[in-house]
Amino acid sequence: MVATLPEITALLGEPRFNWSDPAPWIELEQELGIEFPADFREIVDAYGSIQINGQLYLEHPAGHLLHSLGETIRGDLELWREEDMAEFLPSPVGANPGELMPVATAMTGEAVLLRVPDNPSSPWRVVVQEFDSPAWTLYEMTFSDWLLAYLKGRDVTVCSRNFAPDGPFYEFLP
Template identity: 90%
Template structure:
């Protein structure tokens, strides 16, 4: 079951970005050749480019130069396609079925990917790669389910308990 924005809002707080123009998403998706999952788009449209618990960074495609989802994805695709980095992931990065699309980072060294489903009717899954080791974890959950688990302090590779002792919070990226 896909977690809902209202469940995330109950833990993270009310969103203040509330983007409604689909143009940046359409442009980015056409450039990359992939359509992002609706739950990911809904969360990013609601909150914009933010830092969650001072640890997890999400960016919006309409973000400025410092915090642009498109810019970050392009840089991350180049980085993870390098021969010596590709071995740290379970599959190649890119827009094709089974490939990984980099969508978020963490101050603690993790990279968060969405795994493009093999079948268009299948859900996207989350893969988290730990930069300080060659380890990665596939989570059989949608992005919203994974984010909700993170906000609840569950171990989804990024652990928020020590970063959010008073509960989850976010702030806009400068």
């Protein structure tokens, strides 16, 4: 199952970014050699570069240098390709089948990565890595399902109700 944008909006609130120009995505996808999953693109296009619950950072490819998905991915790929960092993930980072593409971070020390499917008909999966330990968790769910679980307060590694005791919220990144 893939959670829908209306399900996410019902918990997070109405999106106010509503990006419709595919050019930044096309440019980033051509550079990286992948096509991001539609649910991830739809959510990021709706909300833009935001911080959710004062904790989870999502960025848009049309963002400025401080909060640009492309800039963040480039830096994270470089970081995760370092020899001493690679051991903290279940597979290498990159755009090939089975590899991991970093797409989000959390102020609580986690990295959210999407596992590139082994074949085009397979779904993308979410891997969350905890920077303060060698632990990582593979979630057999799409990005939208993972985000919906997070918004509902389920333990998907990046989850602390202390940051949103009154329910999910978001704010634009400056």
